[in-house]
Amino acid sequence: MFKAGQLLTLSVHSLTDKGDGIAQHNGCPVYISGGLPGDEVEARVTLARPRYAQAEVKRVLTSASERRPDFCPHTECGGCQLRVMDYGAQLRLKRELLVNALQERGLNCSVANTIGMDDPFHYRNKAQFAVQPGPTLGFYAKHSHQLVEIEQCAMQAPETAGITALVRQWMRELAVPAFNEAHHSGCVRYVMVRNGRHSGELMVVLVVAEEPTERALNALVERLAQVPKLVSVQLCLNDAVGNRILSEQVRTLWGSSVISDRLGELQFDISALSFYQINPHQTEVLYREVVRLAALSGSETVFDLYSGIGTISLFMAPFAAQVHGMEIVPEAVADAERNAERNDIKNVRFYCGAAEQQVAALYQQGVSADVVVVDPPRKGCDQALLDTLANMRPARLVYVSCNPKTLARDAAWLSEQGFTLEQVTPVDMFPHTMHVESVALFSAT
Numbered sequence: 001m002f003k004a005g006q007l008l009t010l011s012v013h014s015l016t017d018k019g020d021g022i023a024q025h026n027g028c029p030v031y032i033s034g035g036l037p038g039d040e041v042e043a044r045v046t047l048a049r050p051r052y053a054q055a056e057v058k059r060v061l062t063s064a065s066e067r068r069p070d071f072c073p074h075t076e077c078g079g080c081q082l083r084v085m086d087y088g089a090q091l092r093l094k095r096e097l098l099v100n101a102l103q104e105r106g107l108n109c110s111v112a113n114t115i116g117m118d119d120p121f122h123y124r125n126k127a128q129f130a131v132q133p134g135p136t137l138g139f140y141a142k143h144s145h146q147l148v149e150i151e152q153c154a155m156q157a158p159e160t161a162g163i164t165a166l167v168r169q170w171m172r173e174l175a176v177p178a179f180n181e182a183h184h185s186g187c188v189r190y191v192m193v194r195n196g197r198h199s200g201e202l203m204v205v206l207v208v209a210e211e212p213t214e215r216a217l218n219a220l221v222e223r224l225a226q227v228p229k230l231v232s233v234q235l236c237l238n239d240a241v242g243n244r245i246l247s248e249q250v251r252t253l254w255g256s257s258v259i260s261d262r263l264g265e266l267q268f269d270i271s272a273l274s275f276y277q278i279n280p281h282q283t284e285v286l287y288r289e290v291v292r293l294a295a296l297s298g299s300e301t302v303f304d305l306y307s308g309i310g311t312i313s314l315f316m317a318p319f320a321a322q323v324h325g326m327e328i329v330p331e332a333v334a335d336a337e338r339n340a341e342r343n344d345i346k347n348v349r350f351y352c353g354a355a356e357q358q359v360a361a362l363y364q365q366g367v368s369a370d371v372v373v374v375d376p377p378r379k380g381c382d383q384a385l386l387d388t389l390a391n392m393r394p395a396r397l398v399y400v401s402c403n404p405k406t407l408a409r410d411a412a413w414l415s416e417q418g419f420t421l422e423q424v425t426p427v428d429m430f431p432h433t434m435h436v437e438s439v440a441l442f443s444a445t
Contacts, residue, residue: 002048012039017435019081039063040097042121078142091116094436101404105412107375110423121278127156129191135171137164157195174216179209182387196261197280203232203259205272209239221254232256234272255445279429285317293441306354310336317345325350326358356385373398380406390417421444
């Protein structure tokens, strides 16, 4: 029987898919935040249940060979589950997670080593800070709604620290209240900072439940306008109940409505509401791998499913005869069309609707693909879409996955339909986390 607050001496033997260490105590599992395989730790029980417990490391008695000093002072945050693991070990772990997921489905193929970053820090181009009375700006602690104040995050652009400090000071000096969730009252709910990795341009989005006074907004703009490379200040009004961060009610307080950036040779305008890959450096790596596996000669018709703002479609366009991108979110389709126009790309067409319906409709019209690229959400591909792909039988299918388990599930089904899983390449899009992104190539047999 476990008790909250109980101290246990434990040997960690493996990790959960959430990055917690797993140990055994009297035949029951204990999940230890901050524990690594090979560690012997003194851990304090934070959640006691009859058949398992959750705990946190109080003291490392014997360190795993892969343990490294913690680079983050905000240990309660929980965002970087692997931050005390050697980065090379992180890359090996992510490949192992992918291999294990495939093998559990009876699949064996070539799995490349994980492509990592030379400098796996400050890679995120969007930071979203929750705001609570204090004012406190930060991220929510693991498994809770408790806000951890963040002064500097090693995953975000260094400029974000100065911007959040400026907003915090502005709120204090002008008595601008933070939003109170319990009473659904107050003003500032979130602060979002976007930055262009290549352009260096910065955007600040202040998310409020009610508008600050004109005097307060003018004072904020005056301060933010002094930040080097900041080109856009946006106000987003969101008074809805719930945890959704942004609403459609966005207006420009100062400067431009967008910032610019590029992926490879492509130029993109990024608004407050635009979907844009969080790690642009690794996005270029990922997309180059997609193009490599697609092996286009210039004569192919390509379908890009779940195409978002068209980034993969536009990457592939120079190497294909025609690209058809399909996306269910109208705003993303509009962004994709603007991006194609900005980059003067003529051989791409975008369709708004569910991918499984759009593919079936084109197939019925006699339009089929030589190569299909799918980049589905974590839940994987819709079964109706898989059925259509099985009927269409493109020569090559390139599957971009953010979830090894759903990739393995869909790969097993495709294998039953006569597709061969040729190879998979994991790409580390989110260093120091358990997130695993990969690109898989299937061929029709």
